[in-house]
Amino acid sequence: MAKVRDSWGTRLGIIMAVAGSAIGLGNFLRFPAKAASNGGGAFMIPYFVSLFLLGIPLMWIEWTLGRYGGGFEHGTAPGIFHSLWRKNRFIKYFGVIGIFGPLVIFIYYTYIECWTLAYSFFALFGKYHSITSQTGMQSFLRGFQGLEHNAYFQGIGIAYLFFVITFIVNIWVIYFGIRGGIEKLCKWALGILFVFGFLLMARVLTLGAPNALNPGWNVTNGMGFLWNPDFSALKSAKVWLEAAGQIFFTLSVGIGVILTYASYLKKGNDVVLSGLTASAMNEFAEVIIGGSVVITAAFVFFGPTQIGDIARSGVFNLGFVTMPLVLNQMPLSGLLGFFWFFLLFLAGITSSISLAQPAIAFLEDEFDISRKKAVTLFGIVSFLLCQPAIFFLGRGVVDELDFWGGTFFLVIFATIETILFAWVFGMEKAWDEIHRGADMRVPKIYKFIIKYITPLFLFIILGMWFTQEWLPIIFMRNVPAANQPFILATRIGLLAVFLTLAVLVKIAWENKGRQVQKV
Ligand code: PFF
Numbered sequence: 001m002a003k004v005r006d007s008w009g010t011r012l013g014i015i016m017a018v019a020g021s022a023i024g025l026g027n028f029l030r031f032p033a034k035a036a037s038n039g040g041g042a043f044m045i046p047y048f049v050s051l052f053l054l055g056i057p058l059m060w061i062e063w064t065l066g067r068y069g070g071g072f073e074h075g076t077a078p079g080i081f082h083s084l085w086r087k088n089r090f091i092k093y094f095g096v097i098g099i100f101g102p103l104v105i106f107i108y109y110t111y112i113e114c115w116t117l118a119y120s121f122f123a124l125f126g127k128y129h130s131i132t133s134q135t136g137m138q139s140f141l142r143g144f145q146g147l148e149h150n151a152y153f154q155g156i157g158i159a160y161l162f163f164v165i166t167f168i169v170n171i172w173v174i175y176f177g178i179r180g181g182i183e184k185l186c187k188w189a190l191g192i193l194f195v196f197g198f199l200l201m202a203r204v205l206t207l208g209a210p211n212a213l214n215p216g217w218n219v220t221n222g223m224g225f226l227w228n229p230d231f232s233a234l235k236s237a238k239v240w241l242e243a244a245g246q247i248f249f250t251l252s253v254g255i256g257v258i259l260t261y262a263s264y265l266k267k268g269n270d271v272v273l274s275g276l277t278a279s280a281m282n283e284f285a286e287v288i289i290g291g292s293v294v295i296t297a298a299f300v301f302f303g304p305t306q307i308g309d310i311a312r313s314g315v316f317n318l319g320f321v322t323m324p325l326v327l328n329q330m331p332l333s334g335l336l337g338f339f340w341f342f343l344l345f346l347a348g349i350t351s352s353i354s355l356a357q358p359a360i361a362f363l364e365d366e367f368d369i370s371r372k373k374a375v376t377l378f379g380i381v382s383f384l385l386c387q388p389a390i391f392f393l394g395r396g397v398v399d400e401l402d403f404w405g406g407t408f409f410l411v412i413f414a415t416i417e418t419i420l421f422a423w424v425f426g427m428e429k430a431w432d433e434i435h436r437g438a439d440m441r442v443p444k445i446y447k448f449i450i451k452y453i454t455p456l457f458l459f460i461i462l463g464m465w466f467t468q469e470w471l472p473i474i475f476m477r478n479v480p481a482a483n484q485p486f487i488l489a490t491r492i493g494l495l496a497v498f499l500t501l502a503v504l505v506k507i508a509w510e511n512k513g514r515q516v517q518k519v
Contacts, residue, residue: 005073005364006178006371007264013183015274015281018063018261020186020350021252022282023193025112028344029319031286032294034246036311036318040225040295042233044287046243050457051283054244057446057454058253058414059279061421063271064434066262075263075361077256077413078505085424092509096501097413098256099358104405104494105255106355106382108389108398112316113348114166116341118144118158119320123337128152128324134310137321147394156390163390166349171379173353174360177371178264182353189346190281196343197289203336204297210329214303222299225307226291237464244461245407250286251279252354254414255405260358268437285347293340294318297326319344356382366508385497388490395486396479403473404494411465415458422451 008014035043069080077098081091122128131137142148146156173181209218233239248254262271298307298318310317327336356378363374388397421430431447471477476484 009179015277016186017182018278019281021354023285024347024351026250027286027290031290032318033311033315034242036307038239041228042230046240050244050247053457055247055251057450059275062258063262063275066259067265070263075260075365076358084420094416097409099362100498101255101405101409102257102355102358107385108401110352111389114163116344118162119341120338141320170352175375186350189350193343193346196339200293204293207300217300217303222296225299226295248410254410256358257354260361270437270439272438273440298322301326392486395483397490400487400490418455427451
């Protein structure tokens with residue numbers, strides 16, 4: 001007899017879980033870095049256009065498709081796509097991306113998440129307190145990451161210890177399941193995260209103009225850096241690509257995670273208002289908290305030119321170099337540093353558990369094994385897969401994983417699911433399905449947007465990539481020669497993981513075929 005699938009305990013539970021997945025390191029590290037390196041206000045128009053034309057439609061599509069697939073006991077894309085288009089034997093293989101993508105992000109994301117836990121302790125115990133310069137803080141980070149031996153760290157040991165702790169906590173939460181683990185954690189973690197976020201925001205917004213030599217480097221101008229629109233950048237394809245990419249990443253859409261979470265809903269549960277609420281919480285955390293804390297703090301201490309340079313010099317520099325330096329200059333700096341890094345940790349863990357869930361749901365649903373077995377298997381395999389990201393960070397492995405898992409496949413997968421939903425399933429049926437049990441109606445214009453504009457936008461993004469970014473990436477033109485073997489090995493490894501998952505899909509469906517014949 002098939003076992004009963006897990007389900008959400010309360011409506012607030014799934015909203016918090018999806019918001020938890022969405023609110024992550026992307027909101028507080030990636031967003032400020034992308035916004036600052038693309039000129040602040042120049043970034044925000046493409047960002048909001050992408051939110052309304054890609055992000056929110058995809059959120060509704062995924063909640064609806066996930067709930068639909070859950071009705072057939074499928075929590076991941078292979079089964080969900082198959083339920084939508086039964087006549088097509090291949091569509092389930094496209095669904096492999098919906099397990100592969102989250103797994104790839106999980107591999108490097110958990111490692112970065114462990115830095116935030118480590119830095120929470122460093123802040124509390126004053127380990128970086130005496131450092132006063134960018135270069136000093138940069139060496140501290142590089143020493144910690146095992147990229148150089150220096151006065152602060154002699155190897156990767158401490159980072160590895162924190163990785164193992166972070167990994168175990170992740171697996172432990174998932175072990176307790178949807179209702180008993182994920183839902184509980186997210187409710188608590190988001191609550192604390194918002195409190196810390198407000199405290200930091202209050203501190204940063206009352207900084208005034210701390211640099212006596214540059215009175216223009218003040219809070220008002222810092223906010224203006226992000227919020228004064230700059231229309232000149234609308235012509236730049238790069239800014240559009242980065243803004244759209246940020247929307248995907250921050251909302252956790254286009255990758256299969258929301259599909260899985262929504263598959264634990266019941267048929268009559270609302271998806272319209274819940275999806276919108278989760279998106280709104282994410283945007284608040286990103287542009288209001290992430291934007292005003294990091295961008296403003298960096299602006300008032302380093303000014304409009306340097307903030308862009310810092311952000312362009314590496315995505316972690318604002319969060320792990322600038323923020324601790326800025327907070328160091330304030331009273332109670334240890335505590336403020338702890339608020340900042342522990343906020344990051346909470347944001348990170350509620351996202352990484354969501355990244356693990358598709359692979360686990362796939363094993364549970366399609367191979368009919370228990371959650372405990374599925375989690376154990378996932379734990380062992382993913383632990384091994386994390387190792388290259390840890391030990392070859394300096395060789396560009398994390399960037400490579402982020403490109404495929406966190407950028408490229410998101411757009412591909414989003415395109416497939418939008419076409420399936422609006423065109424194969426059919427927009428009329430899709431519209432009814434979205435509104436099943438809904439607490440509010442989606443504005444009618446979205447019927448048009450989902451059918452035409454979202455897919456068109458996605459095709460334009462893919463087209464821009466093909467013409468502008470692809471060849472150099474595929475041929476590793478910007479990768480130093482010494483790193484190329486590592487990048488190549490990463491690609492081969494990724495291909496092997498993808499093919500393994502595809503074979504598992506094949507086996508699962510063959511098993512199902514046999515069971516049906518027996519009956
Ligand atoms: N949304 C998360 C963040 O902003 O950090 C990252 C993420 C989680 C991306 C889950 C994709 C995903 F499926």
